[in-house]
Amino acid sequence: MRNGSLLTIQDLQTHFFTGEGVVRAVDGVTLSVRPGETLGLVGESGCGKTVTALSILRLIPNPPGRIVGGTICFEGRDLLRLPEEEMRSIRGCAISMIFQEPMTSLNPVFTVGEQVAEGIRHHQKVSRREAWDRAVEVLRRVKIPDPARRAYEYPHQLSGGLRQRVMIAMALALGPRLLIADEPTTALDVTIQAQIVDLLMGLQEEMQMAVILITHDLGVIAETADRVVVMYAGRVVEEASAEQLFETPLHPYTQGLLESLPKLETGKRHRRLTAIPGLIPNLLDLPTGCKFAPRCPKVIGDCWPTEPELREIRPGHWARCILA
Amino acid sequence: MEPLLVVKDLKKYFPVKKGLWFGERADVRAVDGVSFAIGRGETLGLVGESGCGKSTTARLVLRLLEPTAGEVHFGKTPVFKANRKEMHQLRRKMQIVFQDPYSSLDPRMSVKEIVGEGLVIHRLARGKEKTDRVAELLEMVGLGREHMGRYPHEFSGGQRQRIGIARALAVGPELLIADEPVSALDVSIQAQVINLFEDLQRQLGLTYLFIAHDLRVVKHISDRVAVMYLGQIVELAESDELYRNPLHPYTQALLSAIPVTDPKTKRQRIILEGDPPSPIQVPAGCRFHPRCPKRFDPCDTEAPVLREVSPGHWVSCHLY
């Protein structure tokens, strides 16, 4: 539907079959990523942003999870119909992913150089020597100081920030066209967060890759994303360019998220925060109509019976709300 | 105004063994000479990155840890000199709310038992009186009587934080230490809990020591803010003043690292080089100098002291 895109997800449905019922973690997500752009994927815990990312790579743990519907087109091929071997050659090569917790994603018994080189050798027929040299080169690219020496160190010898750089190096070693970054800065300290965000954005420009940046931090999104998709309860509730979204958020949930952030500007201290009332929704017990209705400050009678469609309200600005 | 809490030159070193057998001993200087005071009804924010010693400071103030050196006075009582009986009384007056809504509640106790624990320990209420008091506390934090019989795993993160707050309030404290109380919560829930803290302060006249790494949250809730780096306070000022006029290069970097939710303002970011050094090997001179973009001659040899450079604005930096 949207031309010239690198990745198009159509009506993706990923469900988890648990003892208590079917958890529809992702229920009809449609989005697309153009080559070279940064798509921000925002939402709170349980909104389905990570499951969407894992679905793209077909890394949903089965059981209990399964992709039950939809298509994921990457460069013209439907990833959901590829045989597993072909999928394996795409993972880490054309599409790669970095995770929130760099310590658990690295193997403690191998040096970081070995781990980066291993990834290269996994996808390309190169000699050990050559893979190692390229690994050091990638470590240099992610601005690890003294990479030739650091390559010989083990993950526990590195700080959290450096580990996250190693993760990025592993993800970028083969020059992916799409990088999925799942909360890449959440586990890091504020000053290190800034370093990593800066690094990622620099590398993206340098390597001309598309990035899906998953985060709950609206600030990081505002600084980095070209377009933003806001998710709630397994659905896309709003999609817009970053400017549009932060200037005129259309969905009451997006508005609520923005308003609930404490403001830094002076002189407003002790002004009450505008919180979104209620709890993060329970995916086993969702209302039939708009999923945000129980927490929505603008809810009207028409919100309850049927779920609103995601509509294009203004060019390029979509929202799933009857009031928009 | 008489301060409620005075902390003087507080130090806590944790000994660590280097090497496997007879290696030399070293100290982790988690807290290394921290001083501040909090007035009655005031909120002092304590910010810093992980490992800067802010949580250790909280535990020292409550005497959950014994200090290496220094003093803490609660009102007129010297906390570290208090005997058993005095300490027991002090525990009613100082309480804490923790960061992790999962590990901070005993998974095997019902909400009623968790919140009522303080009432039982200090023999404040029993039987029906206890039940009523617990119900009252739960309502105070936005939960209800119907939640009393349930267990922690039945609640969401935000609700668990509310239970933790109710447990702390049960004994009627004057000082509440909040150690990263909202960092584990989702954005929309964070705002609810911050509002709850502010409402409770107004209703009960509480004094807060509010610890967080998120400067945005700390600035919102605090009257004054202290910035910690490697076991020491590097800057302390009124929160508006600190935001408007940050003096220490570290505070400036922290403030500039906060992402702004407006894609059109391209802020001037100060990106610090490297990582915070380990508190085992504290740099000589100013502890911040290896990462400081403005370091100059005396910084690597001479340690600056915390000085009041304008009324109420303290900074520990050779630039001022």
Next chain:
Amino acid sequence: MRGLFSGQGRWSPGIVLGSAILLFFGLMALLSTLLAPYDPTRIPERLQGFSLLPPRGDHWFGTDLLGRDLLSRVLYGARISLLVGIVVELVVTPIGVTIGLFAGYFGGSMDGVLMRTTDAVMAFPGLVLAIALTAVLEQPGLLSVIIVLTAVRWTSVARLVRGQVLSLREAEHIAAIVALGAGKGRIIFRHLLPNCLAPILVAMTFGVASNILAEAGLGFLGLGIQPPMVSWGSLLAEGVVYLTAKPWLCVFPGLAITCTVLGFHVLGDGLRDVLDPRLRS
């Protein structure tokens, strides 16, 4: 046990299967006097034609050298084996729990002394200790078996509980209780102990299984139960001489031991699954 099973109400297949196996052997032990077709100690007047019979219609498990019915002996043996397994576990658990709680909670030199003692006992070869103790106690028998096993079997519970307490001590809910002003007794018995109960319970099921095996080992060496009492271990010791020629003498008591131990293990695994708070939704 308050809250131990709270919010679960799930029965894992392990618990059902394990309980079923153990119920079978438990009933066997309890009703052995009724179930046994013969007196397990009765030696026929004329041995010829009754000694070392293979399994057949009137002696399902065959007979031993002295013509005694093996089925009856296995049934009676269940009483002693299960008794030793359970009694020893009931004695060592409180000892181990107390030592573990104190070592873990007080730490420092208390921890050092208690844990080095535990290590010493663990490191010492159990069999050598058993032989030495039996020699000291002069007469091997039911009591000596229980004493010997108790002397070596408390260590694993102590280690387990100490580990639990050490990690619990770091938990914020314990810090919160200390900050509320709770005394040592309240912290240890109302907050630390209940949180250790689930792993202790699981360890107990595995412990009973180990005790049964250990008793069999002692019996095998002749340091266990003495005649006329029978246990599965002493039956094995008697039968091993004929292992190749008359294998049934070892197979049936061996099977009984294997199945019982398996039953306890399956039950333990099932309990662990159900009681692990991490597995709760």
